[in-house]
Amino acid sequence: MQPHHNVSGAAADSLSSQDISTSEASTYYNIEANGARFPQEKVRGYAEVAYLTGRTKIVANEFPTALGIDDFLHRLEIALYAYGFNGDNAIAMVNLCRDEITVSLKVKIDQVFGSSFNTNGLGGVLTCGVTGVAAGLSHAPVSSGSGKERYVFFSFPHISIDARGEVGTISRPGRPGSSCACGALHQALIDIKSQGLSTSCKIPGVHEPLDPEFTILKQRLARRLRYDGVDDNAVANLNLVDITRVAERTIADDLDYLISHTVDPKKADYAVVTGVQIHNWGTRFDDESPNLEFVAPQSVYVVVNGEKTHLDLNAMPSLTPRQVRILAGKSEGGDARSRGADDVVCNSAGTSTLREIDPPYLYNSRDIRKRQKERVETYADLITEEGLSPDTTCPWPSWQSTLRNTKSVKEDESSRNNSAVHFDSKFSSVDELDELWTRLQSKYYGEPRPSNSDGESD
Template sequence: MLLQSSKLNTSSIGRSAHAPGCPCCSGMRKHSVFKARGSAFSKNPTPANAGIQHIKPAYAPSAASVSSPSQNSTPSDKSAEVAEMHARMAAQQMQLQQLTQALETMGKTALSAVGMGGPASAAEQPAPGVLSIEQRAAEVRKSFPKALAVDDFMNRVEVALAAKGFTGNNTIAMSNLCRDESCMILEDKIESVFGSCFSTHGLGGVLTCGVIGIKAGLSHSPVLGGKEQYVFFSFPHIAIDSEGGMGKISRPNRPDTSAACGALCACLGQLQAEGLDPNCKTPGVHDAEDPEYSILKQRLARQLKSENFKVENLDLVSITQAAERTITNDLKYLISKAVDPSKANYAVFTGVQIHNWAVDLTDGKTPSLEFVAPGDCYTVIDGKMEKMDVNAVPALSPRQLRLLGQVAEDQHPENDLPDQDSVVQEVPRGYLMRRIGGAAGARKSPVNYVNIPTK
């Protein structure tokens, strides 16, 4: 109860001339219920209930009206008076219950006003038929067993690299992602640790910048202790929506479902239809109208052929994993041509970025999630390579992840992040809609993308 207890003013309830153990008086003397809720009846209410409009009882008996039956009354008169008294007591009890309910309602309203006692977050209260966050994580790991939530992944990377001397103050990040705008969530996470990235993005994550492109980014590195330091991030991407739909992703203000990665989906269809051999072009040969796509497709074809992969076994997961292997090999080759290990230390993190967004971004119930499945992870310090296992780095606590996983953005609504006891954190809806949808995601459109009612 919100009200503090106070003594019940019982002067209006007469008990004179009643024998000890009288049913009505013994009932009235058991005033512990009233004591718990006594402020409502006190002449001097405490500050806790100041401003509350008291509910006037429908019938408030006076001392005279509740006085005991006269000794000269007949038995029938006494019975009538006792019955009347019990009726009055019942009326008072009903009024007390009404007042209690009113106060409890007011208390809940007050708690909601300060952000306590509101409805459960999207993560805690999934829509009917939708998997929970942990179930969705398990679904993602069926295809990518080492997948980590994006905040969990980045915090493990930051901790592991800090132990090796790589920080945002002395290292430049080189990011190689797909050009898809949905990939910018991972880019933001990387930049939150290392500052603005030098990007070499291409369709499907294909590397087309060449040696000069890599060297251009390296030349921007901080120099501390006489050495430059770089960290390379390279990830193709795939979508597995909140219902387990492979390759499916929703986008703000766009009807129907989109594909991710669209370029890899196109490669999958054409390689299945045409086979690998016709697409194994001579390195350097590409379609002038579609340079990045044609390079991506022929690089995948050559990679799969070298692995003796049967095209009939190809699906979106396996071609995405093949893209990760292909691009990792290309990145290592470019690093060998562009980086002098005697003048620089560097780290490499590859893998697959996984979007696990809500099927319907407007429902306000289903959270959108992001995962990263780590691939090759290693450092090269003073020319010596050392492999790293990101999954072996201890995870931060859910509380720490909630604090560090928040995107640093002005006017970021606090209720975007669920208070969940899990290392898998929701991508804040307000941030996602603004980052991907721009003005369309920020305005109050007819479908009300950002400010979904929660009550």
């Protein structure tokens, strides 16, 4: 692990404690570097670094290994390249939560490894099974020399920690108040606390027809907690950070198990990267706080020629802010000054280099909202200045009448009973299934098994 620094060395070195008068003490920021305190006008030279370091500390309090998302991908690319993995010869298998805000990580992965195969599920739960994983592996490039395939597996549940350190809260565009991330993990924790571990530990393969993914997520978490020796009293004290860590361990184990059933180490090399994606956004979507993304790697390893090697990304140096800006500009389809050179913050933050990202809302980014607000104010002034008399009523378009269906449509009542869910619910009451359910209950919960016709237990 790299040592933590208060401020950037280059910024701090330019400030001399000899230049500071003790009479200026009232103007000091609460920032120290190399044992010296500096007045406001001198602190401005590294205020950006100090701010980013403070934001990093908020995230690191919960996830000590967290790295800026750009820094994380750059380190990972270098590390995997040393073991023969790159965007030309490997396919990325990406497992994230279905939440649209996780797209920022997928986009970064795709910029390194090309279009990825996704196995996403609510909360990051893996429900694709061996068939889903095998489908993705069958799309991998094949080495013309060795005939080998290469895969890079990514798996990350996610969590939000806003600029003020509030865990779980996140502001989404066009939606008042705060939202939650991860909402699925948050609700799963609420249900497990209220229903208890035993009730939440469903028999494997059993789920709600209308809510399969969430049911599977919740029971996987509950069974993991029970396996870890956690009881209902301990569950009552768990928070969102705790359940996110449990989800990471659970999903990582599930991924390893699926890999063992789908990958032949004699025919393919592969890498596995697991951890937690962290959204460190401003408290309001369009406020002045930069939206930062972190990744806290938990397990990174490669299997090359059947030999497993664990990698420590935190032991690697981070790229400089200049390097990150250049690579970010190139990956976004422009030159080094296309987007991130001047108007987007990118600087050292102690153990990592951070760069602001725009949340993955193409229709509603913070910059777009600012420009819209500026246009509204400008046009409001121009209406008066130019003496315009706008018509504030807009007639319906004439073509809209051709779209309206004025006929009364009576719903076919029989169609309500034609769904697969309806068939499943009817089938679930069959005597044969009731007997099977009793046997499964006995296996997993230790209840007495029914006796057969000879009076003996099966």
